[in-house]
Amino acid sequence: MLFWRTLQALPLAYRHRRKVLEQFYEVGMGSLLMVCILSFFIGGVLALEIGPVMVERGLSNFLGGIVGLSLCRELAPSLMAVLIAGRIGSAMAAEIGSMAVYQEIDALRTMNINPIHYLVLPRIIAIAVGLPMLLIFADLVGWMGGALVCSTNQQIAVGMQSFMANLRDTVGTKDVLHGLIKSFVFALIIGTVSCHQGLATIGGPRGIGRTVTKAVVNSIVLILILDYFLTHLLVQIEQ
């Protein structure tokens, strides 16, 4: 319902561009460093886990492709969504929740200002644009992390150039798009769930705490469940 009402308010996005930019800065710049650090290590761990097994079976030439595909199609979209649910979704729910508890949202309504236009629309647009953009950084940094581990770990010992060449051969635009579509849908889930929980907050500071927990947990559960169905759908479309 909230998502539908936000969609209906989309034509007003330009009018609220200042608030969208403020939120976009929070989602994008505020999370960029964390996203880069996490994805670097995710790429590294992935290489460390599957590298020795593949080398043992004489499949070291495919390592770049496997790490690249796993990252951009599945791991980066889902893990970045979980990170953003924790970092941005919780902040959205807490901010809107405290506004609800301290009657700021009632004050907006008495001024004939629609809270969905004023609060929800800028946040959902910012996260829906920001998360896929963060994903591009996550993919690039994650691939570098994987390449670095493969080239420096003596058990794996796959050179960086060989890793990247295989990655370029295997990972195509459609694979990156696959991840971007997923992260766009996940962003809509995080934004809608967090704003909805925030608007429904009652009961003072304890209520705000409950709202934040519900926003993060519900977002993550929905992301992981929807991930399966979305992957199924996208794979069918690709075929």
Place this chain on the structure above:
Amino acid sequence: MSTALNHDSVRVEARGLRKSFGDHEVLRGVSFTVERGEIFVLMGPSGSGKSVLLKHIIGLEEPDAGELLIEGLDIHTEGLRDRYRMAMVFQSGALLNSLTVGENVGLYLREHRLKPEADIQRVITEKLELVGLKGAEDKIPAELSGGMKKRVAIARALVIEPQLVLYDEPTSELDPLIAITIGQEILELRDRTHATSLVVTHDRDLAFGIADRIAMIAEGEILEIGRPEEVRRSQHPLVRKFLTADFKPKPR
């Protein structure tokens, strides 16, 4: 959104309002009329349903039964909020904490694009000056005292140039001197704009100091309604108890 700002006041009528939260019936068939330009005070003990009633009048709550009419039109009539300008001064002020004082005061004009930016700045300065907060534009709400927050909330309401102003416990948590200032603000605002004012309070001094008429409410029912001197003469036991209750220290 209407851009023609004028100072006409409105008539408010409540007919048989009923509201329950779960098993608890908060309003039990409340009826009253507030005439144009009148300061009408709803007085009663805490938990008597005053604030809930106020939320019905501004459209934040819907009654289970009964109706609320503004100039004869139901409060939920499409476009009513565009036709009649209403403002509410919340008990806590309800300022947006993420905005500065100036941004809070100018919020209505900016969001509805009613004036160019230069005019909005002028209105903000003018309204803050009216409530004695000249130069406070760049402060954030966290830097303000309770009284200052309420005055900013009044300035924010003034910007709307309201035809109906609702005040929820405007003097609660304030010292007597600031409470008097707020009471004077309410009177001056009415004299300046001729807006209809509905004040919810349990502050007897404020009620008898500013009201044209007072309604005494307890346990969701109106017990007495009339001019201040009529309410003062009321023989209803609960009204008498509320009006005469005083702190009596034990003799040492």
